[in-house]
Amino acid sequence: MSNIIKKDGYDYCFDASACSICQARCCTGESGYIHVSTDEIKKISNFLNLEIADFMQKFLFKHGYRYSIKERKCGESYECAFYNREANGCMIYEVRPMQCMTFPFWDYYKNRVDELKLECPGVIDV
Numbered sequence: 001m002s003n004i005i006k007k008d009g010y011d012y013c014f015d016a017s018a019c020s021i022c023q024a025r026c027c028t029g030e031s032g033y034i035h036v037s038t039d040e041i042k043k044i045s046n047f048l049n050l051e052i053a054d055f056m057q058k059f060l061f062k063h064g065y066r067y068s069i070k071e072r073k074c075g076e077s078y079e080c081a082f083y084n085r086e087a088n089g090c091m092i093y094e095v096r097p098m099q100c101m102t103f104p105f106w107d108y109y110k111n112r113v114d115e116l117k118l119e120c121p122g123v124i125d126v
């Protein structure tokens with residue numbers, strides 16, 4: 001079965017098989033924001049069996065009018081609080097935020113494919 005994903009409006013494809021050898025560059029590296037909506041906060045809290053307030057205090061910080069998942073410093077870089085280095089995967093994969101689910105098909109990258117390719121080895125030309 002093909003792992004190549006295409007999306008209307010994007011000049012590139014995504015080969016999902018690249019994730020198994022990539023070491024999660026989209027969950028690690030430079031510091032960034034991993035935004036979560038109110039609905040996602042409820043879902044992730046529920047998934048982790050935590051009260052919403054406890055989850056927010058432990059894992060989120062305010063960024064403007066939104067919330068973002070905290071990161072850990074790891075050497076010279078950063079990693080999402082939910083990245084599991086041993087398993088090379090996301091601890092909340094089933095309920096990960098929409099931002100993570102839709103990567104690498106973000107509007108921001110529509111006209112920045114070269115920049116995206118540096119971050120994600122799964123991005124290939126159409």
Ligand code: SF4
Pocket residue numbers: 018019020022023024025026027103104119120121122123
């Ligand atoms: S950077 Fe790309 S290839 Fe690597 S884990 Fe993320 S989506 Fe997969």
Ligand code: SF4
Pocket residue numbers: 026027034069080081082083084089090091092093096097100
């Ligand atoms: S929530 Fe999961 S998929 Fe999203 S950045 Fe964190 S570890 Fe990666």
